[in-house]
Amino acid sequence: MIELKNVTKKFDQLEAVHNLSLHLEKGKITMFIGPSGCGKTTTLKMINRLIEPDEGEILVNGKSIFAQEPVALRRSIGYVIQDVGLFPHYSVFDNIALVPRLLKWDEKRIQTRVDELLDLVTLNGTYGKKYPLQLSGGEQQRVGLARALAADPDILLMDEPFGAIDPINRSKLQDSFLEIQETIQKTIIFVTHDINEAITLGDLIAIMNAGHLVQYGEPNEILQNPKDDFVEHLLGADRNLKALSLEKTRDYLDEDAYLTVAPGTNPEQIKQKLRTANRKLALAVDENGILQGRYNLEPSTTHADGEKLSYDGQPDVMSRNNNLIEALSMMLETGENLLPVVTSKGKLRGVIKLTQIFAKVEAAKAEKNI
């Protein structure tokens, strides 16, 4: 969809981007990552001609971007930057309406589109009349994203858009962003210096260093097979754990390791059932399948039969979209090696086991050695 061919850019004597050739896929989020000065932002800015390459060709859908007027080109590409750059003297509505107005859309169409976009970025209707100075950083960036998408461009360029946001809101924005992409399915080029962000958000990752492309591929692929020491270092010593962050609990559910009982069942009965079935975990589930409580069968020195049944009416749970790192983290925190996995409504779907997480890491290692 976007083709970079032998692109080179020099600033004075410094070669910021050296002979870069890359094919960026349609409908995917491609992350550009690398240390400061590696050329990732320069490359991004060459796509919408904010920076003009010295050599090489850039094609969008087969057409050279140099055949178009830069201003017209930029109106067909969305652009989001770290400081957002919202116009403080324009309302949120007018900010978002900017490019459609430049393109002379009629006002009714613009009104509909802005409402649509405010919905998409989860800012309810009254935000339209507010001014940027009244918004939080996260809200401003959502408006920035809406503004970039207003004219429905095929391509979205994002330069460390969440960099200035605090970690908690950044995480929320990242989740929102992924949901939004599920709806809009744009071709997104995203520059970041945060490897975790690259792994979390990227369908593809392009790793750059000193103006060169070092490795390009899917996150899993790069995590399992880093090309060289530089990439390994960039991924971090915990890259095996990072690989786990790509796995969701929903793909590792176990439905055998526990029994289900009705809420309010006699604890002695539960103990018996567990002993007979040789299980240590019983989950109380109501008639709608909603998890109500957790019974653990544990060794005890104070009970006659050597075991006690502990009950937790507010058990810690995982959602099906949580990743294995989050599951591991919760296990460490709670001291449990089995966690129930529920839907957003609280319906029980299965459990995630610590042993399964270990098995996954082992399997990944084995794959590498093939």
Next chain:
Amino acid sequence: MSFFEFLQVYQSKIWLEFVQHLRIITISIPMAILISAPLGFFISSRPKLAKIVLNIASILMTIPSLALFGIMVVVLAPFKLGLGMTPAVVAISVYSILPITRNIYTALNQVSSSIVEAAVGLGMSRGQILSQIKIPLSVPVIMAGVRNAVVLGVSVATFASLVGAGGLGSLIFSGISRTNLKMVVVGALLVSFLGIVVNYLFLILEDALTPAGLKTKN
């Protein structure tokens, strides 16, 4: 005679000079804006040139206003314009160039670079950026510069009477030469009053012209 009697006797003269003072300002300041505005815009994107221009304007401002009037008299004499409104208006205009030009230059450059980058990246042309972004965001600072210039002008115009242009200064200087305290006081009070009122009016104008979004800070 009492102060009140003084005002009654001299009221037409006082009014005349007050109006004349206003006339001098209302000609000088627009003239200054006509020169400073294009100049300010022109240098706003040319930092090296800006440095030179602003330095020259600074120097012009350090010349004591009275001396500047004197210089104008001499410079304009060959053209038979050495006395009257002309030297006064020219001197005050020259004096006002610095505050207005400097404020326009500063205003256009203090528009945040991320705003400009976003504007360029989204596909606004240079002209659109200037008219829709840079100028509206610069208005408060530019207006402050104009206001500054006007208040300064009111004060400096006091010397206009010395080059035959009349104005409230004539009350002050006549009063001094005739040792008429009342006359001096009336002249001085009226100049101050005019300065304060003009400042206040321009503050209101500044507020009215400032875009809503810049005034709300939650």
